[in-house]
Amino acid sequence: MGLSSRKAIHIPFPQAVPCSYILNMDDCLGNNPIACGKCAEVCEKKAINYDDRDEVITRDVGAVIVAIGLDVYDPTEMDEYGYSRFNNVITSMEFERLICAGGPTAGHFVRPSDSERPKRIGFIQCVGSRNPKIGRPYCSNICCMNTIKDTLLHEDHYPDVENVVFYQDIRAFGKSFEDMFQRSKQAGTRYIRGLPGDIEEDPETGNLTATVENTTSGKIERHELDMLVLSVGVIPPMDLLKISGMLTLSKTADGFFMESHPKLKPVDAPTRGVYFAGFCESPKDIKESVCQAGAAASKSSALLNAKQIQIEAITSRIDEQACAKCGLCAGICPYGAISWKKGEAAVVIEAACAGCGSCGATCRFGAITMRHFTDNQLMAQVQGVLAEKPEDKVFVFACNWCSYAGGDMAGISRIQYPASNRVVRTMCSARVSEEMVLEAFRCGAPVVLVSGCHYADCHYINANRQTVARVQRLWNTLEKAGVRPERLQLEWISAAEGQKFAKVMSQMEELRKTVTMDEMAHAREALKPKPKKTAKKEAAAAGAAT
């Protein structure tokens, strides 16, 4: 903010952990030769080494806790609030710095424009949060309580001030949070429901005017303010992408790391042995971050102290002889559990494989065996189910975790639906290969449904995106073969959606009734497998496709 200068050697902020000094070599007078060196002279512990450099340290570890924190939203792009135009518009982080006893003004709260004490302060909530227009639709979780705390702090310092908070909703949901909110109101802070559309500045005085629609009264109001604080949201840290690539982690739509399961495994990453703590997983306050860090530490020590580690029984195995060395499987594995080098057969790292089976469905050479869900087993199920009166059946591939459980939910809830469906379970919808779907049509299935978890619920990071791509290709294949592509359907059904499962089954039954015997006979003929290319040619084609 330009209110004071910082020495080249300093503690970043009073509550820094560890509370030790850092030396900013950009500001240091220099060490080659040493121009000042006074800090080294007075340091009794001899902890200052001017020649210290960044270095990469390699360590073998059994578990990784990702706690890379957050970045704060830069409100420059939201020009309506004038952050880059008006001196007296500051962010909540700058407010903290100004009112802090260790800050540039030793805790005396002054306006940046004239160093006078402001008496009317406005706080605007949700700056960079809950705003789909700027690509940040999520709630930052901490800003409401931070502002409430700031108003109490400010009124405690200066009882004569007027604080006005402009908000959409006040989310005071934690322990004692509502009490704190009520205290802020009792202390005199005004809460106005509505966010200002425009901020104007009086060039002579530097005062600001906020124009806002008070959605409680339905009136347009203008508020004269000495200073405005933008309660900025949080954003995923810059390093998130780099770490994500290193540890094969996936992200949610908000850009934060995706946990293994939102309820049952909230600190586990889908990659085994990796745990999350703090903001990098989702916006959360200190208390939640501490809880999550404790849980991550407990989980990792349980893993490290285990004498034996249980690995998934349902894993893939690659037949080295049959492998065409194309590397397609390595490219699509959500866990990075397949190791492949050009010209070499792919190898499954069994400890890392979670058993989604997407590699098995992708391999065109039958080189991958998915234990317990082999191609032969699944094909036999398809053929067995459709061996008699296929025209009366709706053939359903359901994933183990969601769609199949959704069917269970429909059953235990006694929800009625047509009995024409025949369900074949796979661990993930991504295990269903194009060949399996085509085989179902060849066997006379009038309708085939592929169902899996909703995008955010996929139990194998993002394996069900493979399902989408595969179904898109199948629609094209069916159309080219003169088979009505509508006969293949795709649905995401969660374990709790028994109603949806029943509704979809009813829709499938309606669709089944529209399929004629001629159509089924045509599909049997048109989808007959073509004579196989040689493995060499197919490998070349697969390589070109990547």
Add this chain to the structure above:
Amino acid sequence: MAATRETFRCMMCGHEYEETVDKGEDKERSCPKCRSNSIRHLKKKKAAT
């Protein structure tokens, strides 16, 4: 972020619609009319601003 107008068809009800798709977007699709997830991506259209 680059965005394109894309055409989709619901394979359940036949509803055809256009939507702006951001590059690298990873979004679950459902038909705006019948909510089915059987959404077929038809073809790319000219780039949106």
